[in-house]
Amino acid sequence: MxxxxxxxxxxxxxxxxxxxxxxxxxxxxxxxxxxxxxxxxxxxVPRYYTSTAKLAPEISSFSSSSLGDIASSFGFDIGGNSANGDAIFPELYPELIESNDFMVGMFDVKVKSKDGSINTTYYDYLANHHKYPWWMTGIQTVRKWFAEPDTTVVKSKKANPFLLTKQQDEIVKLMMDNIKCNIDKKNYVISISVEDQDPLICATLADTVQAKLQDFITDYRTKKAKKDLEYYKKLSSDAKSKYERIRQQYGSYSDANQDVVLESYRLKANDMENEMQLLYNTYTSLQAQVQQAQAKLLMQTPAFTTLQSASVPLKPAGPKRxxxxxxxxxxxxxxxxxxxxxxxxxxxxx
Structure with missing residues (x-):
């Protein structure tokens, strides 16, 4: 069988x-x-390259009693610290990078190709130097023939994230396709990947996105602390000016009436001395508030450890011909x- x-x-x-x-x-x-x-x-199909940068929050202590405060100071919310809740969690960083405000901020970044033939802004590079397959070029040409004219009124040379022109909107969408941010939910490692047709521009953009993301998170985390510090510095400066003014008045009054034994003069001198002492106490108290505000600003300034720096790729990532x-x-x-x-x-x- x-x-x-x-x-x-x-x-x-x-x-x-x-x-x-x-x-x-x-x-x-x-x-x-x-x-x-x-x-x-x-x-x-033009070849493209990929460059990746990886970041991690720098946490030196893992004490259970202070872990929530430490994590919160770096932009993370792990629970147990509702009083200092953070509106921007690490999971929202990809959405942050894909926002119009962030992308428009990349328009003026200076880029240079590896062979030196291109030296311009990132917006101009994508608008005038980016290569497409012949069929994509044909499709874009046909679309332009039948597209309605752009009626967006541009009042300034600087791009407005709230009101983009058609070309600016297309460039933003292209940038969103080229720039990606991923968050590892287990250890909160931030991975920033940039894809581009030139290896040097690819690495330049990855490094720039990394720096801009750090700056944004730092500004967000320290915004209130900076305002508090400026407020206390202003109060301290005003208190110091008032103290120095009354001190000069008291000194001049004492010198002018040194030999006078009238009680009214002595009482006025005592009143000026007491007022000077009160202003001095106020000034020293505000100086202490300034120091506390500086310490709070330092505590809330996030620190990042670069696990992998952006580097110029040697081989193209695709297409796999x-x-x-x-x-x-x-x-x-x-x-x-x-x-x-x-x-x-x-x-x-x-």
Whole structure:
């Protein structure tokens, strides 16, 4: 029984091979044509590079009693500290980077290509120097023919995130596709990846996005502390001016009435001395508040450890040209094989 089944399988394989051999001409025509067309097609797609930077919050102490406060000072909320809740959690950093405000802030970043032929802003680079496949260029040209004219009124050369022009909106969408931010929810490692057609511009953008994200988080975390510090500094400066003014008045009054023994003069001198002492106490108290505000500002300033710095990639990340050509060739081979042996394959299935 087993010999009969093996014999049937051999017959089936031989039948399939014979059927495929009958369509040898189709293979000889289709496979070389597919290979050539795949090569021509994939060669039109510009190569791109990827550069990645990784950051982590710098936490030196893991005491259970102060872990919530420490994590909060670095922009993280791990619970147990509702009084100092943070509105921007690490999970929101990708949305932050994809916002119009953040992307528009990248327009004026200076970029330079590796060969030195391009030296301009990132916006101008994407608008005038970014390469597209020929079919994408054709589609964009046709879309421009039928597109309605842009009626957005531009009052300033500086881009307005609230009111973007059509071209600016397209550039922002392209930037969103090129710049990605991922957060590891287990250890809150921040990964910033930038994709671009030039390796040097790719690394430059990754480093710039990293710096801008750090600056934004730092400004957000320290905004209130900075306002408090400025407020106490102003109060301290005003108190110091008042103290110095009354001190000069008291000194001048004492010098002018040093030999006077009238009680009214002595009482006025005592009143001025008491007022001077009160102003001095106020000034010293405000100085202590200034020092506390400086300490609070330092405590709430987030620190980051760079786990992986952005570097210029040596090899392109894509497209995988050999794999694409091989895949298309194998796909056509399978299609022809299934088509040529369909009667045998589907006949046996029935």
């Amino acid at each position: 087993e010999n009969k089944e093996e014999h049937l399988k051999q017959i089936d394989v031989l039948a399939i091979a014979k059927e495929m051999k009958k369509h040898k001409k189709q293979y000889l025509i289709a496979l070389p044509v597919t290979f050539v067309l795949s090569c021509l097609l994939i060669l039109c 050999m794999l694409f050509v091989l895949g298309m060739t194998v796909l056509v081979f399978l299609i022809i094989s299934i088509y040529s042996t369909r009667k045998i394959i589907f006949g046996e299935m029935e």
